[in-house]
Amino acid sequence: MYPLRGLLLCPRCGHILTASRSKGKKNWYHYYHCNSKCGFRHHSEKINKLFEIELGKYEFSENIKNILKTLLKDNYKSLTGCITDARKKVAQEIDDIGLKLSKARDLYLMDKLDDDDDYRQVKVQCQKETEILEDKLRLMNTEGKETDISKKLDDALNTICNLSKLYSKADTAGKRAITCSMYPEKLVFDGIGFRTPRLNSIAEFILLTNNALSKKKTDMKL
Secondary structure, eight states: OOTTTTTEEOTTTOOBOEEEEEEOSSSEEEEEEOSSTTOOEEEHHHHHHHHHHHHGGGOOOHHHHHHHHHHHHHHHHHHHHHHHHHHHHHHHHHHHHHHHHHHHHHHHHTTOSSOHHHHHHHHHHHHHHHHHHHHHHHHHHHHTOOOOHHHHHHHHHHHHHTHHHHHHHSOHHHHHHHHHHHOSSOEEEOSSOEEOSOOOHHHHHHHHHHHHHHHHHHHHHO
16 A cells, blocks of 8 residues: 655655555545644555556657667677677787797797797796786676577566556565666655656656657647
8 A cells, every 4th residue: 555655755844754544434544644743644545546657657659669679789789799809809819929929939949049038038928918818808708798688678678668567566565666766766746746856867868758759749730
């Protein structure tokens, strides 16, 4: 009954709203309310329903979902392509150092290096450089590990497309997790709608996009 308990601020005094039920003549009634003297309270069922409608503002259509998926996949391929090129470059540097060491060894065996220390110095330096590059290559291989990006994108985008439905079906913990991820700060319910000083950046982008599309449709009708 109270998934938003502790996440709402009183519009009158700014205190955090709690929630409870009270007994009427025949039934129990559930409220979000303020414990201060301001006396603000509102039916929890109505607030819960209005909040589900509020979440619908951050959903987007199937067409936008497909466009976003294409853009994100292209960006991912571009990023992993850069990683692949960088990996090849490091591997080539390792090969070049190996070739340098091999040439130094040949010169040493042919007595064309004046001092044993010269060869040892070249060998030690090449080994150090190789170890550094191999560590770098191992890190790049971990970062560039292949993943099923298409499925991950589908899961993420489907979540955003059906946010209000997912919220309505979630348990209390799930509802609170969705709310906190969308709204980093407390919400104020003024009896009609919700407002907050800060939104999740992705949610804000979706809201601006949906508002712009809605305005464009209105302008086209006019």
